[in-house]
Amino acid sequence: MSEPDVAIVGAGPAGLAAAAVTAAAGLSTVVLDDQDAPGGQIWRAAGAVRQDRARSRILGRSYAGAQAAIKAAAAAGAVLRSSCDLIDATPAPALVWLDRGAGGLHEAAPRALLLATGARERPVAFPGWTLPGVMNVGAMQIALKQGGAVPVGPVVLMGQGPLLLLVLAQLAKAGADLRAVLAFDDAFPRAGAVQLLRAVRGDPALVAEGLRLVLARRRVPVFRGVRSVRALGESRLAHIAFDSDAGPQEIACDWLGVHDGVIPNTQATRLLGLPHRWDTAQRCLVPEVDETGRAGDTPVWIAGDGSGIGGARLAGLRGQITGHAIVRALRPDAHDAAAARTAQMAAWRAGPARALVNTLWPPRDPLAMVDNDTVICRCEGVRAGAVRAAVAAGATGPNRVKVATRCGMGPCQGRMCEPLLAQVLIRAGATPGALRIRPPLKPVLLGDYETLGATE
Amino acid sequence: MISAQGTDLVVVGGGLIGLSIALAAARGGRQVRLLEAEHVGRHASSASAGGVRSLNRHPAEIALVRAALPLWVGLAGDLGADVGFSSSGQMRVAEDEAALAALKARAALTRDLGFSHEVLQDRAGLFAREPQIAAHCLGALSVTDDGFADPLATVRAYRGAALRAGVDIRQGVAVRAIMPGITLDTTAGEMQAGAVVNAAGAWGAQLAAMVGETAPVEARGLQMSVTAPLPPFMNGVIGSEGRKLSLKQMGNGTVVIGGAYQGRVEDVARVARPVQARVAANVATAARLFPPLAQARIVRSWAGLEGWSADGLPVIGPSGTVPGLIHAFGFCGHGFALVPLVGPLVAQMLDGRMPSQSLTGFGISRFHEKMKDIQHA
Amino acid sequence: MSGFRRLSPGAPVTMTVDGVPLDARIGDSVALALLVQGRFDFCAPAPGGSPRAPLCLMGVCFGCLARIDGRPGEQACMVPVRDGMVVETEGRADV
Numbered sequence: 001m002s003e004p005d006v007a008i009v010g011a012g013p014a015g016l017a018a019a020a021v022t023a024a025a026g027l028s029t030v031v032l033d034d035q036d037a038p039g040g041q042i043w044r045a046a047g048a049v050r051q052d053r054a055r056s057r058i059l060g061r062s063y064a065g066a067q068a069a070i071k072a073a074a075a076a077g078a079v080l081r082s083s084c085d086l087i088d089a090t091p092a093p094a095l096v097w098l099d100r101g102a103g104g105l106h107e108a109a110p111r112a113l114l115l116a117t118g119a120r121e122r123p124v125a126f127p128g129w130t131l132p133g134v135m136n137v138g139a140m141q142i143a144l145k146q147g148g149a150v151p152v153g154p155v156v157l158m159g160q161g162p163l164l165l166l167v168l169a170q171l172a173k174a175g176a177d178l179r180a181v182l183a184f185d186d187a188f189p190r191a192g193a194v195q196l197l198r199a200v201r202g203d204p205a206l207v208a209e210g211l212r213l214v215l216a217r218r219r220v221p222v223f224r225g226v227r228s229v230r231a232l233g234e235s236r237l238a239h240i241a242f243d244s245d246a247g248p249q250e251i252a253c254d255w256l257g258v259h260d261g262v263i264p265n266t267q268a269t270r271l272l273g274l275p276h277r278w279d280t281a282q283r284c285l286v287p288e289v290d291e292t293g294r295a296g297d298t299p300v301w302i303a304g305d306g307s308g309i310g311g312a313r314l315a316g317l318r319g320q321i322t323g324h325a326i327v328r329a330l331r332p333d334a335h336d337a338a339a340a341r342t343a344q345m346a347a348w349r350a351g352p353a354r355a356l357v358n359t360l361w362p363p364r365d366p367l368a369m370v371d372n373d374t375v376i377c378r379c380e381g382v383r384a385g386a387v388r389a390a391v392a393a394g395a396t397g398p399n400r401v402k403v404a405t406r407c408g409m410g411p412c413q414g415r416m417c418e419p420l421l422a423q424v425l426i427r428a429g430a431t432p433g434a435l436r437i438r439p440p441l442k443p444v445l446l447g448d449y450e451t452l453g454a455t456e
Numbered sequence: 457m458i459s460a461q462g463t464d465l466v467v468v469g470g471g472l473i474g475l476s477i478a479l480a481a482a483r484g485g486r487q488v489r490l491l492e493a494e495h496v497g498r499h500a501s502s503a504s505a506g507g508v509r510s511l512n513r514h515p516a517e518i519a520l521v522r523a524a525l526p527l528w529v530g531l532a533g534d535l536g537a538d539v540g541f542s543s544s545g546q547m548r549v550a551e552d553e554a555a556l557a558a559l560k561a562r563a564a565l566t567r568d569l570g571f572s573h574e575v576l577q578d579r580a581g582l583f584a585r586e587p588q589i590a591a592h593c594l595g596a597l598s599v600t601d602d603g604f605a606d607p608l609a610t611v612r613a614y615r616g617a618a619l620r621a622g623v624d625i626r627q628g629v630a631v632r633a634i635m636p637g638i639t640l641d642t643t644a645g646e647m648q649a650g651a652v653v654n655a656a657g658a659w660g661a662q663l664a665a666m667v668g669e670t671a672p673v674e675a676r677g678l679q680m681s682v683t684a685p686l687p688p689f690m691n692g693v694i695g696s697e698g699r700k701l702s703l704k705q706m707g708n709g710t711v712v713i714g715g716a717y718q719g720r721v722e723d724v725a726r727v728a729r730p731v732q733a734r735v736a737a738n739v740a741t742a743a744r745l746f747p748p749l750a751q752a753r754i755v756r757s758w759a760g761l762e763g764w765s766a767d768g769l770p771v772i773g774p775s776g777t778v779p780g781l782i783h784a785f786g787f788c789g790h791g792f793a794l795v796p797l798v799g800p801l802v803a804q805m806l807d808g809r810m811p812s813q814s815l816t817g818f819g820i821s822r823f824h825e826k827m828k829d830i831q832h833a
Numbered sequence: 834m835s836g837f838r839r840l841s842p843g844a845p846v847t848m849t850v851d852g853v854p855l856d857a858r859i860g861d862s863v864a865l866a867l868l869v870q871g872r873f874d875f876c877a878p879a880p881g882g883s884p885r886a887p888l889c890l891m892g893v894c895f896g897c898l899a900r901i902d903g904r905p906g907e908q909a910c911m912v913p914v915r916d917g918m919v920v921e922t923e924g925r926a927d928v
Contacts, residue, residue, distance in 0.1 A: 034892060036913045041891065048860045054840035085911075088732045096732045100911075105732065120893045132873035132886030139890035143837055146890075147861045149869050153835035174840060235884050236873060254835045273727075378888075379895055381880035400495065403502070403608050411684065411755055411906075412895045416888075439732060442892075443684055443753035445904055446743050449736035684906055753906045 003109050004030040004079075006326055007095055009086050009268065010116035012040020013312045014304025014319035016069040018114055021323025023076035025334040030108070031073065032084040032097055038070050040118055041138070042312045044145045046070065055148050058173045062166075062312075069316065088439035089113065091272050091298045096452065098444060104451030105444065112299045112326045115272075116319065117265040119305035122283075123416050124159060124258035126369035127230045130378060133237025137167040137257040150174045153254030156240060158182035158229065160361045164259040171257075172219065180251055182226040182242065184260075184364050223249060229369050231256055261363050264306045267413060270437040272300060278432050282309070283363045283419060285434055291344075292325035293318060301326060310354050317347040367423045376424075377417040379410020387424050397433040398425065408435050411443050463489045463624070465806065466640060466649040468631050468663060470496035472504075472607075473784055473791060474655035475614035476799030482621035484803050489649075490623055491642060493630040493659075494726070497611030500657050500791065503760015504607040505680060505702055505714045507693055508793045510573055511546045511599040512562065514768055516817055518571055520794060523813050525601055527796035534796075536620070537613035540606030544704070545692035547596040549582065549589065549745065555697035559597045573599050588689040590745050597697075604693050604704055607792060614795075631656075634666045636778050651780040651806050658763040660771065660785025664820060667778045671820050672766035673786035677728020677759035679719035681735050683752040685709030690746060701741045711752060713742050716789070719759030728759035762789045766823070772798065773819030774805065782806060783820050836871030846916035850875060857914040864890060864897040864909035867920075875899050875909065875922045899923060 006022045008015045011033035023029040031038070039046040043066035049055045050063065074080060087105060088096040093113035098105055121136045128134070137157060143149040155176050157168055160183060172178055225245035231237055239252040263284035266276060274295045276285045286308050293301045303322040304315035324340035370376070372385030382405050390404040398421050402408040407417055414421070414435040422432035467478045470492025482488045492498075508528050510521040527534075528541050550556035559576065566574045574597050582589065582596045619625065626644065633641040640647045656663045658675035690705040700715035717738050719730040735757050743749040763786040765771060770791060775781035784802050787794065801811040843858035848866065857866035864887045867875050873886040877898045888894040890910045897909040900921040909920070 034911065045860055052841055052843075058840075090729075105736070107733070120891070121889065130879065130883060130885060132876075132884055135887065136889050139887065142890040143865055143868065144840075147837070147858060147865045147869060148840040148843065149837035149865065150840060151835070152838050236886070273722075375879070378879065378885070381883075404612075409756075410895065411753075411898075412893065413756075415893045416895075438756050438758050439730060440754060440757065442908075443755045443906060445906070446683075446739050446749055446752050446754065449732075449739050449754070452733050452736040751905050 003111075004028045005110060005330060006030070006112045006114065007032065007093070007108055007110040008114040008116060009095070010040065010118055010304065010306070011035075011038035011073075011080055011082070012042065012116060012118050012304060013065075013069060013316040014118075014306075014322070015040070015114065015116035016073045017316045017319030018116065018303055018323035018326070019073040019078035019080075020069070020076045021320055022326050023073065023078040025327040025331055025336075027327065027330055029076075029078040030110070031078055031080045032086065033080070033082055034085045036082050038073070038080050038082065039066055043069075044142060049145055052148055055144065058170050059145060065316070085442050086117075086268055087441055087444060089268060089272055091274070091295075091300050093299050096439070098442070098448055104448050106451060111330055112301065114301045114303060114322060114326065115268050115306055116302070116304045116315075117268055117306045118315075119262040119309055120265055120415065121262050122260045122363060122419055123366060124260050125366060125374055125376065125420055127371060127374050128232055128237075129258070130375050131231050131233050131237045132235065133233065133254055134231050134256045134258065137164050137259040140171065140255070140257045141167050144170060144174060150176050151255045153177060154179045154252060155255045155257065156180045156182065156251055156253045157257045157259070158226065159259035160184055160364075161259055161261040162357060162361075163262070167257065167259070168220070178220045179253055181220055181222045182229065182244070183222055183224045184226055184368075227369065260366070261361060262305065262309055263419065264308060266306070267415065267437055267441055269295070269302055269306070270434060271439060271441060274298070274300065276434060278422075281358065281362060283366065283422070293322040294325060299329070310350070311357075314347060314350045314354060317343050317350060321347060365423060366419050367427065370420070376420045377405075377407040377410065379412050379416070380406045382407040384420075384424070387421060388428075391424055391428045391430065396425070396430045398422065398435045399433070401425070402435060413437055413441070463487050463647065463649050465489070465651045465653065466491060466647060467653045467655055468640075469655035469657055469660070469785070470625065470627065471499060471501040471655065471657050472497065472611060472614060472795045473657070473787065473798055474653070475611070475618055476795045477653050477655060477784060477802045478623045479614060479618045479621055480799035480803035481806060482618065482623045484807065486806070488623045489647070490618065490625045491629045491631060491640075492625065492627045495627045496615050496625065497608070500760055500762040500787070500789070501607055501611050503678070503680065503758060503762065504792045505704070505712055506540075506604045506607045506610075506792060507546070507702065507704070507790070508541065508603045508605055509546050509599075509693065509790065510793070511597065511602050512548050512574075512695070515565070515569060516769055517794075518566065518569065520797060520813055522571065522573060524794050524797035528603070528605065528793075531796055532613070535613040535617040537609070537616055539610040539613050540707075541603060542605070543601055543603040545585070545598060545600045546602035546695070547577070547582070547585065547598040547692055548695045548697050549596045550594045550697050551590075551592060551699070551745070552594065556594045558697050559595065563597060573601070575599070586691055586694065588746060588748055589694075590747060593745070602693065605792070610795070631663060631666070634663070634778065634781070638778060638780050649780075651782070652778075653802060653806075654775075654781065654783045655785055657785055658761045660763050660783065663785075664771075664775075664783060667775055667781060669775060669777055669820055671771050671783075671786065671823050673763045673771060675721055675728075675761045676764045676789070677719040677721045677761055678714065678789050679717050679730035679734060679738075679757060679759040680712060680714040681730070681739065681754045681757040682713070683711045683749070684755050686711060686748065686752055689748040694745065696741065696745055699741050700738070701745065703742055703746065710755075711749065713738055715741065721761065726761070728761050730757040730759045732757070762787070764788045770794075770818060771820050772802070772815050773821075776821050776824070837869040839869070846914055846918075848914055848918040848920055850920045851922055859914070861914045862890070862910045863899065863901055863912045863914055863918065863920055866914050867909065875920065877923050
């Protein structure tokens with residue numbers, strides 16, 4: 001197989017939109033994605049959802065555009081490879097991935113590399129958060145999308161943000177036994193925000209319904225000013241205890257869905273050694289790119305939520321913008337300047353909605369409910385007290401904390417713990433820094449290395 | 457307390473070699489400042505496989521490393537902190553007849569040099585020590601009192617001991633120039649020193665060049681991998697004759713895999729990264745030797761910058777151009793075992809005494825002489 | 834132990850989990866199929882032995898590791914179920 005012109009990692013809205021542009025311009029384009037079908041997180045199991053009325057009724061117009069985007073990329077000639085995990089990459093560019101379908105590691109050296117690896121949820125840590133039964137609300141939504149599955153037994157949701165409201169509404173519509181919503185110290189958006197929310201992409205009608213649902217307290221009690229949460233149970237979650245503006249509470253539940261917004265996935269971009277900045281308001285690392293998503297003057301671009309959270313619609317627009325930029329770089333005669341400008345203008349118009357979301361739901365201090373016994377690094381079982389002690393003893397950066405405590409040394413390479421670790425450092429007056437990311441991005445079975453032309 | 461003349465001794469380089477020297481000198485009564493461009497143990501010391509190995513050592517180093525071994529046994533007590541040392545033994549396995557012949561020749565060589573630590577094991581002896589090793593193995597050369605330690609714990613222990621001994625450790629300070637006197641031009645200003653040690657590892661040759669000396673020592677990024685935890689199946693540190701391989705299983709069950717594969721040095725100033733295709737070759741060799749590794753997942757691979765000299769031996773000895781400057785760098789990826797010994801030896805040299813172990817042949821002038829030979833040829 | 838219920842019928846498949854048959858649907862990940870049945874114990878425990886369960890269901894948290902079709906340490910949430918799939922729970926080697 002000859003080397004592709006363009007390799008894209010991630011078949012969500014951004015990756016698919018970019019692939020449609022680059023492939024249409026005659027650049028051989030390969031899209032690698034780790035799920036078993038394209039669509040990314042938002043359009044997960046798009047085909048199955050479309051064919052199942054029970055699901056499509058609930059999941060609604062979030063999937064509008066999914067089929068079109070997938071078909072456009074394929075019709076333009078992009079090759080979509082599913083079940084492929086990125087393992088290593090360099091800015092040459094070159095990449096190594098694991099093909100879980102065909103088996104084994106494979107490599108390529110394209111002329112341009114686009115990372116469209118999206119976002120993940122922030123960790124919401126508190127005593128007992130590792131108990132079975134505590135899940136991200138995103139996970140509950142995945143159960144709905146992928147399996148048409150709804151939790152049985154009492155469900156409590158905790159946190160803030162558009163996804164929380166969306167999943168709340170979706171679970172309610174699916175008939176889940178929702179017992180309460182726990183809101184943090186920040187007050188829920190006031191009634192006036194309902195109008196503003198219409199600007200929010202995705203499924204504004206459903207989001208608004210969730211908000212009205214909560215505000216009207218028809219079915220789901222809302223507790224405000226929630227703090228000091230503890231999840232309790234023997235081998236799984238049995239009940240939660242917390243303080244609130246309404247006084248101390250205990251709620252028996254089998255499931256606790258938590259959420260405090262999403263942050264860019266920067267494992268791959270950091271592995272490449274690309275520059276990142278710490279976004280103080282968003283409490284996360286963001287790669288530094290120009291307005292077309294290019295990382296400096298490297299042949300590496302970043303698009304979608306992975307370059308900064310913007311939601312699905314903006315991700316698609318950024319994907320287009322980046323696709324056009326790649327075409328202009330690799331095949332200038334095929335560059336469609338007008339289309340690029342159109343996408344750019346649409347992206348500008350979508351900006352304010354994103355800024356609004358950030359203003360309404362600023363991410364809270366991730367250590368607000370963490371005590372010294374709370375696990376910070378789930379992979380290695382490292383507790384907050386050990387991390388704090390290491391910082392106090394002079395480990396003034398995440399890599400030194402890692403060396404001192406093993407926090408971040410497990411298979412997730414900081415995907416879960418890094419925001420918590422960063423906050424410990426910030427509280428101690430240090431800069432949050434960033435964990436050094438090393439290949440493989442995910443642990444690789446020894447036998448999978450056999451397909452990689454072993455060289456001496 | 458810094459004397460009017462400046463510091464007694466400045467050690468340039470905060471890896472294990474520099475820390476060991478700084479500690480020994482401070483214990484000997486000197487005022488010591490250690491300058492480290494990044495943070496202590498950042499490069500070779502962190503990337504080390506932690507092997508404490510006298511097995512298959514360059515003949516010129518055998519006496520040194522045999523003298524270093526007993527120091528490892530007492531090191532934790534000496535430093536007041538655990539270094540994770542284990543006398544697990546090291547073995548070099550023969551996977552075929554040619555390898556077995558090479559091991560026999562090696563055993564004869566060390567015997568002729570007057571050493572008895574390397575013992576030839578037959579097949580039965582090998583399998584008694586490593587029951588899980590592949591069935592095709594024919595024998596091994598073993599050293600029972602070799603072992604391994606935890607490089608990061610060792611760095612922490614040396615740093616703590618150095619601080620308690622009064623060493624002034626300055627991190628984030630790089631040396632830009634060295635003038636006779638001795639005056640150091642650093643990124644934290646100018647410093648005076650009665651004596652200086654060049655323990656700058658992969659950058660030791662750069663430092664030597666500042667005083668007009670050349671040493672063919674370059675930065676190489678040797679790559680390593682580590683697996684997820686596995687149930688115990690390996691007892692000692694294992695290498696394979698004729699192959700690039702070093703394997704050991706740590707207390708937590710993870711297996712560290714190395715073997716002199718070179719990663720890519722992307723920025724000679726400070727970065728190396730592993731090449732997955734070379735990881736592939738490395739783990740294939742490992743899995744052939746230990747079938748249980750087929751169940752292993754590689755969790756991390758990395759490459760550490762280390763100083764490699766053209767002849768595979770470190771540069772230890774006084775500078776030929778600046779009185780009071782002593783070199784101790786370029787340990788070619790196997791300096792870890794020598795760490796507890798190099799400190800006291802260099803401290804002896806600083807005091808103008810004969811080091812208790814001979815360091816003949818390690819001086820920087822050996823390259824100069826060779827170059828002179830080439831010119832005359 | 835409560836699990837999940839399905840909104841609609843789907844294409845059934847059967848896996849074995851530690852030798853015991855378990856129902857799943859085409860489209861499930863292994864982790865989801867087990868979660869639906871209220872099964873958490875398939876996840877490798879944390880250091881110290883405390884139980885773990887899927888947190889994210891999208892390959893981020895590494896809390897759903899199991900041996901699947903002979904491959905140890907698989908993220909069960911990233912593996913689509915297949916009829917006849919063999920799932921085995923793994924302990925942690927360092928616990």
